[in-house]
Amino acid sequence: MPTQTIASPTREAPSSTSRAVEFLRRRKFMIFVIIGLTAGLVLWATGQTTALAVTAYLVLGIVIVVTAIDMVRDLMRGHWGLDILAVIAMIATLAVQEYVAGLIIALMLTGGEALEDLAARRASRELDQLMSRAPAFAQRIHPSTGEVESITIDEVQVGDELLVRSSEILPADGELLSEHATIDESSVTGEPIPVSYGAGDHVLSGTVNGTASFTMRAQKMAADSNYASIVRLVERAVESHAPMVRLADRYAVPFTVVALLIAGFAWFLSGDPVRFAEVLVVATPCPLLIAAPVAFMGGMSSAARLNVIIKDGGVLEMLARVRSAAFDKTGTLTQGKADVVDIHPASRSSSETLQLAAAAEQYSVHVFADPIVAAARAQQLELPDVTNADEVATNGVLAHLAGGAVVRVGKPAFIEEATVSIDRPELRAGETAVYVSVGDELAGTIILSDPIRPHAAGTISRLRGAGVAEIVMVTGDVVPTAESVAQTVGIQTVHAETTPQTKVEIVQAIRPRPVLMVGDGINDAPVLAAADIGIAMAGRGATVASESAAAVITSNDIARVADVAYVSRRTVHIALQSIWMGIIISVGLMLVAAFGYLPAVAGALLQEVVDLVAIVSALRALRAHKGAERDRAPRHEPAQADAAAA
Incomplete structure (x- = not known):
């Protein structure tokens, strides 16, 4: 078929x-x-x-x-x-x-x-039920008259203001406009307890509204939404x-x-x-x-x-024989929800360092970009104008300010390309350092804390108990951060400061086979595709990694890796x-x-x-x-x- x-x-x-x-x-x-x-x-x-x-x-x-x-x-x-x-x-x-x-x-x-x-x-009843729950209609609020009209899901456009009534399925990914909303996300993330959101928060399609109506602004068309991506994955799985x-x-x-x-x-x-x-x-x-x-x-x-979508039934047979496993760090073993916990100033003050970093990170899709920008906004810092910004994959962001200054934000090796050798601070488990430079000077270092997932250590233990002989961490993060997280969750072998290409080479060289790779994020897509079995953590929406992986975990629970094994x-x-x-x-x-x-x-x-x-x-x-x-x-x-x- x-x-x-x-x-x-x-x-x-x-x-x-x-x-x-x-x-x-x-x-x-x-x-x-x-x-x-x-x-x-x-x-x-x-x-x-x-x-x-x-x-x-x-x-x-x-x-x-x-x-x-x-x-x-x-x-x-x-x-x-x-x-x-x-x-x-x-x-x-x-x-x-x-x-x-x-x-x-x-x-x-x-x-x-x-x-x-x-x-x-x-x-396959559960798979069919997931597909049949896809939203079919949306209630759009007319921008000039304020009247509510019922439209098909295909008619939803980016920027449309939508009314979501009690117990309705959210029709598209978007931004909450109302002051408060309580949403049941169990069908997408697996979390059984309804989640409360405030104005400006991002909400996902396919989730279910509680008892109070709210308004939202669509940020994606229905075909590009989170739930549509899951449906496509399920459909491919059922057809296999x-x-x-x-x-x-x-x-x-x-x-x-x-x-x-x-x-x-x-x-x-x-x-x-x-x-x-x-x-x-x-x-x-x-x-x-x-x-x-x-x-x-x-x-x-x-x-x-268990909120794991398997695209191909052959993945089950391969997973049953898996003997090695590789894990990404950020967003996989850690929660991917970092917060700025400290700033070490160098040539610039703490506030200036945060200002420069936030100005550049506005143009980044990295998981650490949002918390840096949020920290600057929380301090009501005015960000300098940026004339041009480029994200250098796995390294950081290079931004040109309106006054002519060149700002780099990212890994130490990326910063050292423009400055002299820099000192690296002592980090605790779960902490990561982001370095900021202006011209040829180190402006300062921002410390973020990305908590380890609650079941990460237990997942590693269960895989070892199931006969997975070799478990390694493959991450683009710096050595101290990678080693502290690996030690906490029980992984002995660490490959840090890797690029997408070296990740692929490392995973291909791992023995014994078959090899399982678990990752999250755009940079993990190549290695997920190259592994014998790739599993993507996509609890907050599908990414490029989800399309490259053989299986997708739609909840935020890393224990699902051991569960599906x-x-x-x-x-x-x-x-x-x-x-x-x-x-x-x-x-x-x-x-x-x-x-x-x-x-x-x-x-x-x-x-x-x-x-x-x-x-x-x-x-x-x-x-x-x-x-x-x-x-x-x-x-x-x-x-x-x-x-x-x-």
């Missing part, structure tokens, strides 16, 4: 529609087979052999042709189809005149496909079927060979071709075809409940367990049939039971998120407490 992209969050997701159409098609096909089987049973019971044969050849002929066409298409895409056993079994039943058994196999095949679709739809096929493919050829060998030996030793058909009747591999897709969809659904291991375990259970039962039934103790009709009926057992077993993956919550065991709490205290 090809991947599709929605144009806006108002339209129904194509993935949901295509699955529904496929389910209806398969259900109609299954009803046709049921009618044929019912007619066959009546004809068999009344002894009308000729009519039974005609019915069987008609129904089985159509099923064989349709299945063979689908099988050829799979082979052309490079996938070995397990349906070949079902086709051979149906042909064999026609050859030995076991017509009723053949019709039961046809029902098992078509019914199994319909049950697979139904189970997958059940497993490749990993499910791959997992089944591993067992397709061996299972096919074993089944044909047992059936061939049964025919050879008994001299009865009916034995060949009886063995293949119970060899039809519906458990293999059903168990993997249902388990993986259940695992993706469990991850969605647990869900992946549990999902793969359930999928393999269900597959092997189906294989063992099928092989056992084949051996019984090989010795002539299992008639074709009875074997076909037993195989239906095996299918149902495989589906029920695979659906256990829907509860994997509950196990992840239990995995946050008390044994991890001391580490978390130590990190929070530090």
